[in-house]
Amino acid sequence: xxxxxxxxxxxxxxxxxxxxxxxxxxxxxxxxxxxLDYIKALGVNTxxxxxVFTSPQVDNGYDVSNYYTIDPKFGDMSTMNxxxxxxxxxxxxxxxxxxxxxxxxxxxxxxxxxxxxxSLFRDYYIWERTENGLPPNNWGSFFGxxxxxxxxxxxxxxYFHLFDQHMPDLNWKNPEVREAMIEVAKFWVxxxxxxxxxxxxxxxxxxTLTQNYPTQSNEPVVAEPMFxxxxxxxxxxxxxxxxxxxxxxxxxxxxEGASADPNLAALYTxxxxxxxxxxxxxxxxxLPKKRVPATAVQNQFKLPQREALDVANLPVSIVxxxxxxxxxxxxxxxxxxxDLPRMATVYGxxxxxxxxxxxxxxxxxxxxxxxxxxxxxxxxLKSAELTRFSAFQDQSVAELGxxxxxxxxxxxxxxxxxxxxxxxxxxxxxxxSANNGFSEHEPWLRVTQKQTTVAEQETDPDSILNxxxxxxxxxxxxxxxxxSFQLLNSPExxxxxxxxxxxxxxxxxxxxxxxxxxxxxxxxxxxxxxLATGEWxxxxxxxxxGAWSSxxxxxxxx
Numbered sequence: 001x002x003x004x005x006x007x008x009x010x011x012x013x014x015x016x017x018x019x020x021x022x023x024x025x026x027x028x029x030x031x032x033x034x035x036l037d038y039i040k041a042l043g044v045n046t047x048x049x050x051x052v053f054t055s056p057q058v059d060n061g062y063d064v065s066n067y068y069t070i071d072p073k074f075g076d077m078s079t080m081n082x083x084x085x086x087x088x089x090x091x092x093x094x095x096x097x098x099x100x101x102x103x104x105x106x107x108x109x110x111x112x113x114x115x116x117x118x119s120l121f122r123d124y125y126i127w128e129r130t131e132n133g134l135p136p137n138n139w140g141s142f143f144g145x146x147x148x149x150x151x152x153x154x155x156x157x158x159y160f161h162l163f164d165q166h167m168p169d170l171n172w173k174n175p176e177v178r179e180a181m182i183e184v185a186k187f188w189v190x191x192x193x194x195x196x197x198x199x200x201x202x203x204x205x206x207x208t209l210t211q212n213y214p215t216q217s218n219e220p221v222v223a224e225p226m227f228x229x230x231x232x233x234x235x236x237x238x239x240x241x242x243x244x245x246x247x248x249x250x251x252x253x254x255x256e257g258a259s260a261d262p263n264l265a266a267l268y269t270x271x272x273x274x275x276x277x278x279x280x281x282x283x284x285x286x287l288p289k290k291r292v293p294a295t296a297v298q299n300q301f302k303l304p305q306r307e308a309l310d311v312a313n314l315p316v317s318i319v320x321x322x323x324x325x326x327x328x329x330x331x332x333x334x335x336x337x338x339d340l341p342r343m344a345t346v347y348g349x350x351x352x353x354x355x356x357x358x359x360x361x362x363x364x365x366x367x368x369x370x371x372x373x374x375x376x377x378x379x380x381l382k383s384a385e386l387t388r389f390s391a392f393q394d395q396s397v398a399e400l401g402x403x404x405x406x407x408x409x410x411x412x413x414x415x416x417x418x419x420x421x422x423x424x425x426x427x428x429x430x431x432x433s434a435n436n437g438f439s440e441h442e443p444w445l446r447v448t449q450k451q452t453t454v455a456e457q458e459t460d461p462d463s464i465l466n467x468x469x470x471x472x473x474x475x476x477x478x479x480x481x482x483x484s485f486q487l488l489n490s491p492e493x494x495x496x497x498x499x500x501x502x503x504x505x506x507x508x509x510x511x512x513x514x515x516x517x518x519x520x521x522x523x524x525x526x527x528x529x530x531l532a533t534g535e536w537x538x539x540x541x542x543x544x545x546g547a548w549s550s551x552x553x554x555x556x557x558x
Contacts, residue, residue, distance in 0.1 A: 005195065005252035005279055006330070007481040009472055010095070010372040011044040014338050015052055015074055016060065017427050018375060020439030027427070027438070029075035029083050036090055038454070042378060043472030044371075046093040046252070048197055050338055052080070053099075056106050058166045060338075060393075060425075061097075062199065063104035067184040084192045095195030095252060096188055100181055100240075101203045102167045109180075110168055113159075114151065124180075126160035126171045128209050138212045139227070140220030141165075144396050147220070147227075162203055162227060172204040172236050182243045189244055195252030196244075198237075198278070202257050202268075205232035229257075229264055234272065242275050253278045254332070258339075261285055262324035269329040280370055282332050284340070286321065288313040297411045301400065304419050309347050309360075311493055311512050318495070319487050322368060333364045334372035342424045343374070345383040349514065353380065355548035358467045358533040362550045363495050363510040365475055368485035376428055378468040379457060383423035384447040387413060391446060392422045431455035470531055474552065479504045490519050494545070498525065503557060506530075509543060510550040517545045527555025 019031025029052065039047060051061035054069045061071065070080050087094050103110060112121040128136035128148070135148035135158055148158040149165040160169045170177050185196060206227045213223035237255075244251055255268055255278035265281040288310035298305060321331045335343035349356035357380045365371045386392060389401030389409075397416060404412050417423045422445070429451040430437030436453055457463035474480055483501040490496040493513035499506040507525045511517045511534075521541045534549030543551070 002482065003250060003252075003279070004093070005046070005250075005370070007476075008046045008093070008252065008370050009044040009475060010046045010048050010254075010370060011039055011042065012048045012050070012337060012372060012374045013039075014050050014375060014425055016444060017425050017438075019428065019430070020441065020443070023440040024073075025439055025441035025444050026073050028073065029070070029079045033079070033083050033086055036086055036092065040090045040092060041469070042373075043469055043476065044373065045091065046095055046195065047087060048095045048195075048254075048372070049097060051097045051099060051199075056104055056166070058104065058164055062099050063102075063106075063164065063167045064099050065104040065106040066108075068187060081191065088192070093194035093252070094192075095197055095254065096193050097199055098185060098188075098196040099199045100170070101200040102161065102163060102169045105166045105168055116154075117157075123171055123174050124177050125168045126206065126209070128158050128160070129156050130158065131156060135220075136209055138215065138220055139223045142222060145220060160206070160209070162200075169206075170204070172232075178236060178239060182240055185240070185244055186247060189247050189251060194248075194250075195254060197254045197256060197282075199256050200258075201237060201255050202229050202233055202260065203227050204236050205230040224259065228259060234267065234277065237268070237277050238272050238275065241277055245275065252280075255281050257281045258284045262320050265321075265331075266324050266328045269325070271328075278329075280329055280332050282334070282337075282372065286317075286331065286334065288317045295415065297408065297415050300408075301404065301412055303412070303415050306418055307346060309512070314495060314512075315487060318367065318497075322485050322487070331367070331369035332372055333367055333369040334374070335360070335364065335377065336374050336424060337372070338374070338425055339421045340424060341419055341421070342381055342383040343377050344380045345418055345424075348380070348382070349548060351514065352534075352548040354462070354464060355534045357464050358471075359510050359512065359548045359550040361468065361471055362508060362531065362533065362552065363512065365471060366480050366499065366506075366508050366552065367497065368483070368499070371472075371475065373468075374424075376426075378465050379429070379452050379454065380464040381426070381429070381451060383417055383420075384426040384445065385414065385417050385449045386420075386423050386446075387448055388446075389413070392416065392420055394420070394422065426451075429453040467531075467533070474531055479506055479554065488522065491517055493517065494519055498522065504554055505557060506552060506554045508550070508552050509545065511545040511548060514547045516547065519543050519545070521553070525553060525555060527553045530554050 016027045018027040019035050020027050021030035052074045053064045054066035054071045055061045055063050084094050109121040109124045113119050113125050135146045139147045141147045143164045151157040213221050215221045260283040268278045289307040290310040292306040292308050294305045426445050426447045427438040427443035431453050457465035479501045483499040486498045488496045494517050496509045530552040532551040535546030536549050536551050537544040
């Protein structure tokens with residue numbers, strides 16, 4: 001049976017950066033309400049909100065101190081209720097980001113757990129004792145350093161945190177924790193939320209806590225096999241989701257499996273005991289990437305290398321994801337999000353800025369799957385050029401900044417801006433007024449470079465914005481929403497595929513290079529041109545494509 005979310009087109013909103021309604025420099029729910037018509041006009045049908053729960057904002061809302069309230073920075077519960085109601089009136093579904101692996105250390109559960117081993121909430125978190133003055137194992141945190149932090153007043157007693165030390169992991173082995181998190185989720189489902197994006201769910205089961213990960217290094221090591229994708233994740237997930245679907249059988253569950261390959265994504269979306277687990281999986285491995293050769297600055301300061309699309313391996317990746325997931329769900333189709341550099345920065349071609357973004361979007365979003373568009377992508381926004389080390393809100397970057405000579409700071413900041421997640425969270429540029437119409441106050445993330453705006457692109461028929469609108473209108477049609485998918489043979493750098501429904505057939509051809517290309521179209525598929533970018537010429541069944549050109553043909557079945 002087809003569910004509404006099988007045809008979802010998702011727009012990810014980072015609330016603090018979308019629209020500020022009270023001029024404090026931070027986007028909020030009222031601002032989002034004011035922009036719902038824009039989102040609807042884009043052609044999407046689902047909004048994904050990054051966390052808006054009450055939080056100390058150590059990790060921009062992923063450190064939750066109260067799951068039952070809205071952070072005052074974003075509004076209050078009445079505003080959230082209004083957002084859900086008005087979105088529904090426009091035919092938009094609302095999906096909330098749900099943090100289930102950890103809480104803030106300011107959450108009442110953890111504050112009580114700190115009182116001692118006899119606390120009723122002590123076992124809500126993961127604790128270990130040692131007598132040698134060392135952490136229980138050598139596992140490293142995703143945020144740097146050890147996953148263990150010693151209790152401030154209990155020497156030898158450590159709590160576990162995969163992320164920041166102010167974000168202790170919940171102990172999902174404890175049935176009380178599982179029940180508590182189910183109750184929190186039920187609260188939001190009963191409020192009318194249409195979906196939940198399960199943040200970092202692949203980490204809710206842990207391995208043996210006294211086992212070191214084999215390494216020759218004396219430094220903590222990110223030991224993913226010890227705390228990612230372990231068997232009990234499925235057990236916990238099944239219980240959690242089954243309880244929610246008793247309230248709303250149509251609830252959309254989008255799981256964040258950052259390191260999932262196609263087979264893991266299929267595992268997390270299969271039916272277990274007659275009930276489905278997640279409906280779709282977001283993986284950072286959905287597109288093959290290759291490293292761009294490191295610059296001298298990157299080598300000198302040991303900065304991460306930039307990545308680019310690995311076009312040579314793209315066909316195999318597409319076929320694997322489409323084939324493996326065909327028996328359980330469909331792929332999620334996305335380029336970037338709040339944890340990644342922006343799509344235009346990573347994948348765009350500086351010599352063909354408009355054509356490359358349009359062609360890449362055509363290549364990806366007309367495949368079988370659920371598009372997820374990160375706010376501002378429809379404008380071709382690049383990651384912001386941050387001019388201060390403190391702007392990255394990252395302790396490791398702050399420490400690096402102290403070591404960089406003054407004459408090299410600009411080069412290091414430029415390099416960091418191209419790869420760091422914070423640079424992808426800039427304020428949405430609406431118009432040419434002060435602060436681009438986002439706020440009368442300087443935005444929380446200071447951006448100095450000139451950016452293209454919604455107002456500019458609204459009036460330009462050739463803009464990326466208007467192209468996205470046309471593309472998503474096409475995606476809404478049954479042929480592209482639910483039709484079958486088949487990748488076709490084509491020259492390297494060309495991605496060509498066919499979509500079929502009972503009435504129509506489409507061929508999508510995209511040239512992901514600066515070189516002109518020629519392809520032979522399958523017999524009987526040359527129909528009406530629906531959407532085109534760049535230069536193209538058709539002679540019989542032979543299609544010539546210029547640099548970064550693409551075209552969609554749609555014809556009726558004979």
